[in-house]
Amino acid sequence: MSELYGELGDISEPEFCESWTARTFCMARSAFEMVVRSAEEETGEAAAGDEFCYIDYLRDPDLGPVGVVRIKSAEVSTPDWVDVLGAVAEGVQEFMMSHHRMVWPICGDHGLGLHVGYFHEAAVWKCTGGTAEGHVVRAIDPAVHL
Known part of the structure; x- marks a missing residue:
């Protein structure tokens, strides 16, 4: 992000932060609705x-302006849709655990709670059961077919 800001030197820092955060927030909202x-x-x-909190942006003293959206303890500060989807999925998963005291999602084969992972440039739900590396259960985005 700091490289992008450097390339757009003509734009003011507050304007850059607002634009970055608006874009990230828009992606996070779409991902949130899906998950x-x-x-x-x-x-x-x-x-x-009410446990879901969105923060406009934080300023990182080393990296310059950093737009951050926070969902539970998951921080979304990336322009990449796959990473946004993974962070949002972790936030919703954390909400389900803390608010409903339930593990979600669960592997149908092993009965274990799933974890966010990445496979072939897609955010996925992975199970640690079975083989040493575990296995991909499904993509987080139902439109993605692995």
């Missing part, structure tokens, strides 16, 4: 509430 829909369909529980 929440999946969580609610699979668990029958509401997957949103």
